[in-house]
Amino acid sequence: MRLDIEDVTVEAAGARLVEDIRLTVDDGSFVGLVGPNGSGKSTLLRCAYRALRPAAGAVRLDGDDVHALAPRAAARVLAALPQESSAEFDFTVAEVVAMGRLPHRERTAAEDRAICAQAMDRTGVGHLAGRGFLALSGGERQRVLVARALAQRPRVLVLDEPTNHLDIAHQLDVLSLVRASGPTVLAALHDLNLAAAHCDVLYVIAGGRIVASGPPHDVLTPDLLAEVFGVRAHPVRHPGTGAVQLLFDLLPPTA
Amino acid sequence: MPVPPPSTLSAGRRRRSAAPLVLGLAVLLLASLVCGVGLGAAGIGWAEVLRFLWAGLTGGTVRAGDAAAYTIVWEIRLPRTVLGAVVGAGLAAVGTAVQAMVRNALADPFVLGVSSGAAVGANAVILLGAFAGLGVWALSASAFASALAAMALVYAVARSPHGLTPLRLILTGTALAFGFEAVTTVMVFGAARGEAARAAMMWLLGSLGGATWAQVPLAAVTVAAGWAWLRVRAEALNALAMGDETAAALGVPPGRLRRELFAVTAAVTGTVVAVSGAIGFVGLMVPHLVRMLVGADHRRVLAVAPLAGAVLLVWADVLSRLLLAPAELPVGVITAVLGVPAFLLLMRRGGYAFGSR
Numbered sequence: 049m050r051l052d053i054e055d056v057t058v059e060a061a062g063a064r065l066v067e068d069i070r071l072t073v074d075d076g077s078f079v080g081l082v083g084p085n086g087s088g089k090s091t092l093l094r095c096a097y098r099a100l101r102p103a104a105g106a107v108r109l110d111g112d113d114v115h116a117l118a119p120r121a122a123a124r125v126l127a128a129l130p131q132e133s134s135a136e137f138d139f140t141v142a143e144v145v146a147m148g149r150l151p152h153r154e155r156t157a158a159e160d161r162a163i164c165a166q167a168m169d170r171t172g173v174g175h176l177a178g179r180g181f182l183a184l185s186g187g188e189r190q191r192v193l194v195a196r197a198l199a200q201r202p203r204v205l206v207l208d209e210p211t212n213h214l215d216i217a218h219q220l221d222v223l224s225l226v227r228a229s230g231p232t233v234l235a236a237l238h239d240l241n242l243a244a245a246h247c248d249v250l251y252v253i254a255g256g257r258i259v260a261s262g263p264p265h266d267v268l269t270p271d272l273l274a275e276v277f278g279v280r281a282h283p284v285r286h287p288g289t290g291a292v293q294l295l296f297d298l299l300p301p302t303a
Numbered sequence: 304m305p306v307p308p309p310s311t312l313s314a315g316r317r318r319r320s321a322a323p324l325v326l327g328l329a330v331l332l333l334a335s336l337v338c339g340v341g342l343g344a345a346g347i348g349w350a351e352v353l354r355f356l357w358a359g360l361t362g363g364t365v366r367a368g369d370a371a372a373y374t375i376v377w378e379i380r381l382p383r384t385v386l387g388a389v390v391g392a393g394l395a396a397v398g399t400a401v402q403a404m405v406r407n408a409l410a411d412p413f414v415l416g417v418s419s420g421a422a423v424g425a426n427a428v429i430l431l432g433a434f435a436g437l438g439v440w441a442l443s444a445s446a447f448a449s450a451l452a453a454m455a456l457v458y459a460v461a462r463s464p465h466g467l468t469p470l471r472l473i474l475t476g477t478a479l480a481f482g483f484e485a486v487t488t489v490m491v492f493g494a495a496r497g498e499a500a501r502a503a504m505m506w507l508l509g510s511l512g513g514a515t516w517a518q519v520p521l522a523a524v525t526v527a528a529g530w531a532w533l534r535v536r537a538e539a540l541n542a543l544a545m546g547d548e549t550a551a552a553l554g555v556p557p558g559r560l561r562r563e564l565f566a567v568t569a570a571v572t573g574t575v576v577a578v579s580g581a582i583g584f585v586g587l588m589v590p591h592l593v594r595m596l597v598g599a600d601h602r603r604v605l606a607v608a609p610l611a612g613a614v615l616l617v618w619a620d621v622l623s624r625l626l627l628a629p630a631e632l633p634v635g636v637i638t639a640v641l642g643v644p645a646f647l648l649l650m651r652r653g654g655y656a657f658g659s660r
Contacts, residue, residue, distance in 0.1 A: 097548070
């Protein structure tokens with residue numbers, strides 16, 4: 049399913065958080081959103097999974113405005129991994145994953161169990177089913193939340209910094225898991241090398257506006273990285289995969 | 304940071320089905336109702352109590368010499384015990400809902416200022432004769448209206464341009480609760496009638512002493528309807544308990560659900576405060592205890608908590624009548640005496656995640 053963000057503007061308390069954002073995620077592709085802290089990544093994604101209503105513009109799934117759909121109908125096609133992790137109550141892993149079935153109607157308990165079991169198998173958390181979510185490690189939690197999103201059986205997945213707080217093995221693990229699970233993906237990522245390695249297309253956002261977009265190796269140029277992130281970047285080839293990777297320095301002080 | 308060993312925490316916890324517990328509590332509640340009717344200052348034998356109950360239920364007759372004892376059982380103790388069960392169920396259900404709503408296991412209608420708001424309305428009727436035109440409904444209507452107004456005020460004050468956060472709600476509710484209590488206190492001390500002032504103090508601490516059959520239908524219907532609605536929304540409450548953004552992503556608009564919860568909470572709390580005053584700790588403690596038994600899933604918590612609350616309050620009321628008989632303690636004193644040590648014990652045991660990890 050195709051996700052289009054059309055001229056979206058979000059305002060809060062009189063300030064424009066993002067402005068005239070235009071972004072397209074083609075069916076089955078993995079699109080990354082990168083940008084410095086506070087650039088508007090999360091704000092834009094919140095519009096997609098309906099936690100925020102844009103002041104102007106629209107978010108469309110195959111042409112349908114998600115904010116015009118019934119909330120549950122939208123959640124049946126679009127799942128999200130928000131960044132928040134406020135788990136006050138000690139749900140078990142199985143209960144957290146089962147929440148993914150909430151938007152679906154006319155479901156049976158047996159069907160729900162089968163779908164959740166499958167999602168947990170795919171993310172390798174089946175053995176944790178009876179454990180408390182709060183007692184899990186960061187990597188385990190993220191896998192459980194991916195399982196919940198998969199149990200939602202979405203056609204589009206929106207991820208807000210899914211690799212935050214994860215060690216390097218878990219970062220690679222979560223992204224390949226999402227990639228392998230099939231749906232169209234829009235992900236905000238803060239690690240540019242991870243973004244370069246996993247995304248088909250990258251959008252760079254700065255100050256609430258898209259400043260560049262395209263395939264990662266075209267977008268992540270030293271000039272752009274200096275301007276947007278304020279770092280000096282040295283592109284090198286990965287000796288194993290041949291993918292472009294970046295090494296960073298601080299910019300030399302300008303005279 | 305000490306991390307509790309997860310396997311010992313969760314593996315032994317029963318998460319399968321709440322049905323046996325619900326059935327057990329239902330039986331226990333029936334037994335508690337009978338005990339609640341049987342125990343009291345006036346010594347009436349158990350055989351007689353059961354005979355009177357049977358006569359009352361089946362429309363049978365009692366001898367003229369038993370009329371006084373029958374009146375005590377059927378017109379005083381039974382409505383009081385039934386009302387205690389209804390109030391306990393309502394407080395436990397609303398406490399569960401409020402905790403999910405503000406995503407904080409230390410919240411209940413008191414923390415959000417709803418109970419003290421309702422008490423202002425109740426005292427306005429008792430002391431000032433407000434809403435006299437509503438007759439017997441004045442008390443309930445006024446408590447409900449002021450509970451709603453308190454909720455709306457808390458809601459309006461807690462709102463910020465960035466939306467409504469649980470922490471702001473709790474802080475606002477706590478602050479306004481003190482204000483509402485101050486208003487009630489001023490009303491009590493401003494009232495000329497000494498009797499009324501004592502009665503109003505009884506209301507602030509909670510009492511079922513004034514229970515009559517006339518109070519039962521409205522309270523029972525409101526609590527049952529509120530409970531039923533919360534049961535329907537149990538899954539949505541799970542989503543909301545995980546966070547507003549998670550709820551939104553799962554197709555549960557958090558703002559709309561929270562407004563619905565506000566209305567239901569105000570209706571149930573207002574109705575309950577109108578018949579029993581502000582009884583504390585039931586709405587706070589019962590959801591905690593139930594979560595320890597059945598886990599956090601609101602489908603199970605909401606099946607069990609109201610029954611547990613009903614049983615707890617029936618027995619708390621029995622104790623309030625018996626401990627200093629023939630004098631009567633406010634039932635809120637009993638729930639506090641039971642609640643405080645139980646609460647501290649739970650925290651010390653650490654077998655329950657309070658979320659502030």
